[in-house]
Amino acid sequence: MSLSEVELPLIWCPLESARHRRAAQVEARAEEWIENSTMCATPSERDWVVATHSADFFARFAPVADDDRLLATSLWVYWGFAFDDARCDNGPLSTRPAAFNALAGAVQRGLEAPSARHEEERFIPALQGIAAMFRSFGQPALVRRFGAAHRAWLSGVAWQIGNAAAGRMPELDEFLAMRLLSAGGEPTFAMLELATGMEVPAAELEHPAVRALTEMAIMVAALDNDSHSLLKEMKRGHTDQNIYSVLMRHEDLTVREAVRAATALRDRVLLRYLDVHERVRRRAGEELRCYLDGLSFGIRGNAEWGLRVPRYLSLGRVPDEAMGDAALEWAERPAVTTRAPLPAPSVAWWWDRDLIGA
């Protein structure tokens, strides 16, 4: 496939846009923290990490956080991008599942156990510094929820790395189950509660309808990210597992057809999300309402960020631009109107009728 063949459609996203009013100040504090941490091995790596503008990113997810909480959660996003670039997507481990599994185990243990020591792996002490900030907020249930989400993410990356090592391009159903994890949406959305401090009662947060909304938000954002990074991936000659390569391989589509099909899949998920969201929010208590609002801010914010961030736009050069702020254009309507479940059993339960009552 060639770059000129690809024309990405406008994104359909009828959700409110928001951004923390002190995003710029928090971003400055985050850059200082990164400068003083051991996280980046070289100035170029640091430039790449700073260019993710992760504070701007998470400021869109949590427009109501206090500054210290927005700083801590933004730092994890920076950390996640840096770790992903160095150890997951492109690093020497990207096709070595045995080595990655052991690293993921050590990283996760570093997150959970304040006493764990791994000075030889620069990403672990940095992560432990962030975890200490999370703990300082005094809500251990939220730290544990984040920890579980973090493990889910690493398990998805391990799955992806295993597929890459085996030269295996997953079919749609497997890809969606894997992408739900590997995209990093689990820990990102799990930080909504840490950022706002609004702790959702377990029985509400884990209700199947709320769980489905969380997964749908992750999926929409993950597919949007596949779209944002398509040009970059093509430019760099990656043959990564993404929604386009999956559809092209297994459904025998051209890249243009794959873009159309992926857009339709993504819009179907968002349509269902909107239906369920509206029904669930109506009956939600204060904390759950705050969480549900965060899911929507996150979908919208991720799309806005992805359309503007130099990480995606620079096509492989080390980016030095500031975050763009040009007005964005959006699609006026979804690419499809069907309310039928996706043809993927792993996620079809999002359309269960009893999820939102008869």
Add this chain to the structure above:
Amino acid sequence: MSLSEVELPLIWCPLESARHRRAAQVEARAEEWIENSTMCATPSERDWVVATHSADFFARFAPVADDDRLLATSLWVYWGFAFDDARCDNGPLSTRPAAFNALAGAVQRGLEAPSARHEEERFIPALQGIAAMFRSFGQPALVRRFGAAHRAWLSGVAWQIGNAAAGRMPELDEFLAMRLLSAGGEPTFAMLELATGMEVPAAELEHPAVRALTEMAIMVAALDNDSHSLLKEMKRGHTDQNIYSVLMRHEDLTVREAVRAATALRDRVLLRYLDVHERVRRRAGEELRCYLDGLSFGIRGNAEWGLRVPRYLSLGRVPDEAMGDAALEWAERPAVTTRAPLPAPSVAWWWDRDLIGA
């Protein structure tokens, strides 16, 4: 090392013994369920699974469960043993991390998504049947907690399989962090709440002291299991990653010295467990007290079960004996008296002073 060299010391375990009074009836129901499920490929595999006496095992963890809940949770234990034998420890995937990572992803998604379909992998539909029972109890937070614990277990198995593939024997610190997961104690203890129906408030369950108690209970049980299976492993010529092989390799110990060192490590964890348990239980609410009692029942029950179950005693023959009921002998005192943290940073935080107040 030879079998005659090994003399295992009596286990020190000053904890109350208990067993559900309808364990035998529940075991009969479980055997019928297994017979009708797709889980076992051959009669011999079924015999092995039945010979785990998993209902007796979990009847010792949850002596107060109602029958249906004890059945469902016991079924997962049977399932776990069967899956472990066929897909983790001994099967063709036991040194193939790429394939195992993908399988673990599919298994975990099968657990979480009722709509997921994997008819080609016989363990997944059986697991989904068990998950449906868990959901039927109407406590979605407990199902999610179990799910997170289940993923933690699979991540530990993936770690172990990666090490086996790379021919890597972990050092003590890595081994303990890995064994905490791969032993299966996370999902087993997470089922305490599902069995009793006593849902512990998230802020109490995730309090660091309670989390440390959970991890210490898992570790004691895991090290006891290493002891139970030592003779079997040696007989079958396995060179698995267990506490003895780790100590022999990296501390240059003989098998007799390794047994002594492992016993000391294990007793130190149990000593700390008892101290913390006593302090935390005193201030605990009803649900948390029930959970804490379950941790202790579990440590004791696991030890009793391991000393009697034909799975370990038969040394590789297909076992056809019933569960033994001979009186057991126990050590009268711990092998050590030190209250110092283990020399393993990954778990040293269990000894933090502020875990239980000044």
